[in-house]
Amino acid sequence: MDNINRNILVIDDNLTVCLMLKSWLVKKDFGVETASSVKEAKQKVKEQPFDLILCDIRMPDADGFDFLSWVKKYDSDILVIMMTGYADIESAVESMKSGAVDYISKPIEPEQLFKKIDEAFTLQERVLRQTRFSDNFIKFPGEEYSKLYKELEHTAENNLHRLIIGDPATGKLSVAKYIYEKGTHLSEPFVIFDNDKSADSANSYRTSSNGSDDRSPLMQKFQEAKGGLLYIRQTAYLDINQQNELLGILTRQKKDDDFTQVIMSTEISKDELQRRLIPKLYNLIIQDCIILPTLKGKKEVISFLANHFLQFANTTLDKKIEAIDPAVLVRLTGYAWPGNIQELKNCIIKAALLTEDEIIPASIVPELFGDKTKNEDRTLLLNPIQGLRKEYYEKEKIIEALELAKGNKTMAASILNIDRKTLYNKIKLYNVFPNN
């Protein structure tokens, strides 16, 4: 990965050390900020995303350990390397037990520093690859779902291309990630081609520094995904050229090491899809397509998921809520969930945030569902965050998710179903400053 997308915060009360480290790291293309006190450092961490922090173990206004435990609580994904004097080796080792990824002794040698930073990122990437999606996917109870999971496993094991049809937020992307994780190419990329008309610039034609890249956005993403899995969202809206390209991808690839599995998704009905796609493509992908159910009327699944998201909220928000009051469950299971899993997830997160006791109380129902007679007037926060990949709404959705998650970026990323790094990039892109 390019260092250009990585931000490092250097914390040291010695200005010379800060400036020296900054000049070394800037030459390696890192984005670098400095802070001369823990107070200033905390402020900076709240204002902008950092991937790694180099922190002096002894700071005048607070202990480096205090800062370390604060930062790990604030955002456990930020890597911290402690900087120590020779006499401090014992505390450095101690700091690793408290969550630092490494330590480095002063005086610092540039090569040793780069090596340690490199190792820290490599280790993190390995861990992320291993745990990337597994936290997010759970299997729902019931016969219908167990058939679905068997089908997904078959798709994964045999490296098959598949179309997934499902209403908004029924878990199409999650299913694609599951197939990837269960499949044979975990060490290869998982790439999303978001065919939303207003999708972000990642899908626009890219121009290289010394010439132009005249491959279509779809073919660029296909190349990027080589040997891995390409997920095509909103397949129904591919233009004719892209449909022909997709047909080529699906029919001409050989099953060798470079084989790229393609999982396509759409929200629209088969009839509508048939009207939009060229017949050859439609006929090819409609066979064996996977249809994801909606939540409406599935009481057992809704209550299972509500409890699952409660556990997730407990862990992420550091809460200890043990149960959901039966009256709340009745309301949850009776609701139609037009925004499907996303809406339910947002609802439970909100409930967890509003709950101080061990049980989500019945008194919370009006807050969650508003006035029953005016269902459409539910708060904005409870509207499903569906359009998150659409540029028009993206900033708004990010702010909404950060507000809902009370600034907790791990939680916000999960709400948006994007990884933390993507969230950080978008926070930067749209200049969103989460305050908490």
Ligand SMILES: Nc1ncnc2c1ncn2[C@@H]1O[C@H](COP(=O)(O)OP(=O)(O)OP(=O)(O)O)[C@@H](O)[C@H]1O
């Ligand atoms: N099996 C699952 N286990 C846990 N969470 C899930 C599961 N399926 C979906 N979710 C959660 O539900 C939300 C919506 O899922 P996802 O983004 O996969 O839906 P989608 O159908 O791809 O959405 P869209 O209609 O926007 O394309 C996400 O927050 C995701 O984490």
